[in-house]
Amino acid sequence: MxxxxxxxxxxxxxxxxxxxxxxxxxxxxxxxxxxxxxxxxxxxxxxxxxxNRGAANLRQTASSKIVGIVVNDLTNSFFAELAVGMDMVMQSAGFVQFLANTGESLDRQREVIASMREHGISGLIISPARGTDASDFKPLIAAGVPVVIVVRNIAGAKVSSLLSDNYAGARAATEHLIALGHRRIAFLGGFADTAVSADRIDGYRDALAAGGLAADAALVVNSAPSRAGGVAAIERAMLIADRPTAALCFNDAVAFGVCDGLRARSLEPGRDFGVVGFDDVIEAQTAVPALTTVSVDPQGMGRRAAQMLLKQINSGRVEAEAQVASVRLVVRQSCGTVAGPWGGGASHDTIANDTMGTDRRQHDRP
Amino acid sequence: MxxxxxxxxxxxxxxxxxxxxxxxxxxxxxxxxxxxxxxxxxxxxxxxxxxNRGAANLRQTASSKIVGIVVNDLTNSFFAELAVGMDMVMQSAGFVQFLANTGESLDRQREVIASMREHGISGLIISPARGTDASDFKPLIAAGVPVVIVVRNIAGAKVSSLLSDNYAGARAATEHLIALGHRRIAFLGGFADTAVSADRIDGYRDALAAGGLAADAALVVNSAPSRAGGVAAIERAMLIADRPTAALCFNDAVAFGVCDGLRARSLEPGRDFGVVGFDDVIEAQTAVPALTTVSVDPQGMGRRAAQMLLKQINSGRVEAEAQVASVRLVVRQSCGTVAGPWGGGASHDTIANDTMGTDRRQHDRP
DNA sequence: CAGGATTATTGGATCGTTCCAAATTAGTCA
DNA sequence: TGACTAATTTGGAACGATCCAATAATCCTG
Incomplete structure (x- = not known):
């Protein structure tokens, strides 16, 4: 003692x-x-x-070696992997991180950010809860604390951001389904009021238009961006008179739910129905059937966001920088095929695994 | 500015x-x-x-309102949920948490604990990396920092712990499979050198013995405690001459992998082969077939561990207390049935969902 | 060996808060 | 009014590390 x-x-x-x-x-x-x-x-x-770092940090020249990380749902593998990616580079840089889960609660988000500030974070990475306003970052900016927004964009926020190219990814995925012969393609899951969802739906719609397919509003089904939401979404989608034969899902969690829902109706995903996810969570590779999905590489994104923040912390300048991470379609076994003018007709997808990128609009990182 | x-x-x-x-x-x-x-x-x-909390914390009477949380693999839903549970009660208690991922690396673990100490954590919850020695906690104890070990036991560590009742859970699960008529039951996944694995295998063996079944060492297959590990484990298990008809898996991740592996061989989990998991991760309920598993309630466990730590921090006394969280078998659709003396013989499991517990050895919490 | 340049070391003063003892003000009562 | 509580308020001295300016010790070099 x-x-x-x-x-x-x-x-x-x-x-x-x-x-x-x-x-x-x-x-x-x-x-x-x-x-x-x-x-x-x-x-x-x-x-x-x-x-005693607390004592050392008193002198205003010092930087605390603490960063804050705020995510909405750590139980979602996407965010867990994002956090792990950040953890990696932060740890190696000698930083330690406060991690907080908001569960989409704006109040919690406000509280944790305030608390983190009191503890003297020298930077913040945040995937903002739904409804976050650009003005919420004002105090941080005023105090000169660098902020990096990830995953979800906040219009008008004068801070750095790292987003994935949702439009291009959704468009590529939809084009792939069209090329396989699908004509009735649904967009399942997600909430329409989020920027992420809006971008993905835009990509989906434009691909349909480019492929000469009419956009049927009934084919866009909102739901919680979770596995349970996916089950619900596919159930509603199958009630439509002219049923879809494939779906682009808001994220992998939804896609897995859709697979569950299909099986519950004795339909085998990949054979009887095409399913494409978004994110490329770890399980996407090992699931059966392996999930065709738009790879966002959450862990890589976490690492990159962390690097962006560190750069700002170390340079001492708070210069907003908007990066868009390119995504690539990873074709696996779940996309299905439809016999038709183009379609191959084979009942199992035969395209090689983990092939092929689409898009490399900017800031490509090998 | x-x-x-x-x-x-x-x-x-x-x-x-x-x-x-x-x-x-x-x-x-x-x-x-x-x-x-x-x-x-x-x-x-x-x-x-x-x-400025840093300044306030200088006076040695103050407590920092910071706790450290160290886990081995945040990408595993079990740990993610555990962390979320802790986050909930810590946030409500006005604490903010450092969260670090060790990825089973003892070096990283040492580093992050040291770093957390420098930042003045007033408590630590840790799921120790494999190979952690009781002596690693000596400095913390000497400094009067309360520690709660979760999930994995460290023999001889003079700190509090919260473990799940692995023995009872594995035993109950195995007994359930026996009652369904299975005679060749495998234990898949996990590393034999961990206490958790050892306890679960003990429960499995004792249940077999009690059921009059011989323990066949070949039926215990080690593998990484991950989805990929599950795929590998079932593959090896199916090479055994006298094949198993069911398996108790080390955890849910392994169980999902086993399901994947079965499907890859055109066997339907739940109908052609009984699969029981361990943990009751969120996806266990929604997966198809819904996974029969030993419910550990990771989120609840996280909350409870956080409460244990807070109690020690607030009381100012560092009194080691060992709690064992009781577990319950949740019967869903994946356990399979075998026609036989006892067995029902129906091809789909008909036992009601989310029934019934086993075991209530101690510290039962509704 | 004086004088200058290096190389090592060291007292404070300082950071932003808490806490104690002491001081100030207001209120009560004989 | 003066004595005596009770209610408020307030200077400083911590807390533990950093940093600047200044000192002390050592080494050259002509």
Whole structure:
């Protein structure tokens, strides 16, 4: 039971130097003599000293080595992987991260951001909850705290952002389904009022138009962006008179739900119905049938967002920068085929795994 | 661009009081006059003051309102949900959490714990990486930082722990499979050198013995505790001469992988082969077939671990307490049936959903 | 060996908050 | 009014590390 903590002064006393010298050793300054350094380090070990960053951060020149990360739903693999990607680069950079889950609650989001600020974060990465307003970031900006918005765009926010190319991905996926011969293609899941959903639906609609197919509003079915939402969405979609034969899903979670719902109706995804996801979550590769999906590489996106933030923190300048991560369609076994003018007609998809990109609009990263 | 941050002194000046009074207002002390309080609060709002916890924490009486959470694999839904559960109660308690992923690396674990200590965490919840030694917690204990170990036990560690009743869960699941008429039951996935795995295998073996079945070492197949590992495990299991007709899987991720692997061989899980998982991850309910599994309620476990930690932090006493969370078998559609002396013989499981528990050894929580 | 240049070391003062003892003001009662 | 509470308010001295300016020790070099 050590009562009071060990401080630089204790170390100084033990090593027979001044606290200033100890401080220099702590910062690995080249100014200090090797023998002195050794003596100090020995004392540090012996006394079990732990550096107190809180004290160091008091001097306003210092940066806290803490960043905040705010996501809406950590139980969604997409965000979990995003967080893991960020964790990787943050850890290697010697930063430690506050992570908070908002569950789409604006109140929680406000609270955690306030709390993080009190703890002196030197940067924030956030996937904003639905309904977040650009003005919510004003105080952060005013305080000079760099912010990177990921995944969901907030119009008018004067901060950096890293979004995936939702339009291109949805368009490529839809074009792929059309090329396979599908004519009735649904868009399942997601909420229409989010920018992400809007972009994906735009891509989907434009692909239909380009393929000479009419857009049927009934084929766009909203639902929660979760597995359960997918089950619900496919159920409603199958009630339509002229049933779809394939669907582009809002995300992989929805796609898995759609597969579940299809099986519940004794339809085999990939054979009887084409299913394409969005995100390329880890399970997409191993699921049966392996999910054709638009690969967003959440972990890579997390890493990239972290790098963007670190760059701003280190440069000391808060310059908003908008990056769009390109996506690629990964063709696996779930897309289905329809016999027809173009269609191959084989009952199982034979296109090689993990082929082929589409799109490389900007900022391509190998 | 506010250059220097706003401090209590600025507030004091603006409100025409002393910094001490401002401090009292910040702590909602009843000592201060209502009008003064209002004036101070107005100044706080006007100047956009943010409380600096780092400074407050300097005084050694204060507690930092920060806890550390260390998990091995956030991409595993089990841990993601665990973290979400912890996040819930920590957020409500006004705490903010460092979250770090170790990916089973002992080095990373050491690093992040050290880093968290430097930032002054007032408690730590950890699901230790494989190979963690009890002595790794010595410094924390010496410093009086409460620690709660979750999920995986570390023999000899003098800290609190919250484990699930792996033995009872595995035993109940195995007994259920036996009752359905299965005679060749495999145990798939997980590494034999972990305590969790060992406990579950013990429960499995004892259930077999109690059911008069011989334990066949070949039926226990190790693999990574992941979806991919499950695919690999079932593949190896199907090579055994006298094939199993059902399997208890190390966790749900493995169970899903097993389902994938079965489908790849054109076997339908639940009908042609019984699959039981462990954890009861969210997807277990919605998957098709819905997964029969031992419900550990990861989110609930996270909440409970957080409560244990908070209790210790608030009481100021670091008293190790070992809790075992009871588990219950949730029977869904994946367990399969075998025609036989007991077996019902129906090709689809007909037992009601989400029934019934087994076991209530201790600390039962409704 | 004086004087200058290096190389090492070191007292404070400082960061933003809390807390204690002491001071100020207001209120009560004889 | 003066003494005596009770209610408010307030200077400083911490807390633990950093950093600047200044000092001390060492090494050259003519």
């Amino acid at each position: 050590t009562k009071s903590r060990v401080t630089v002064v204790d170390i100084a006393r033990a090593a027979g130097v001044s606290k200033s010298t100890v401080s220099l050793v702590l910062q690995a300054s080249p100014l200090v003599n090797e023998q002195t350094r050794a003596r100090v380090n020995a004392a540090i070990r012996d006394l079990g000293y732990v550096y | 506010t250059k220097s941050r706003v401090t209590v002194v600025d507030i004091a000046r603006a409100a025409g009081v002393s910094k001490s009074t401002v401090s009292l207002v910040l702590q909602a002390s009843p000592l201060v006059n209502e009008q003064t309080r209002a004036r101070v609060n107005a100044a706080i709002r006007d100047l956009g003051y943010v409380y």
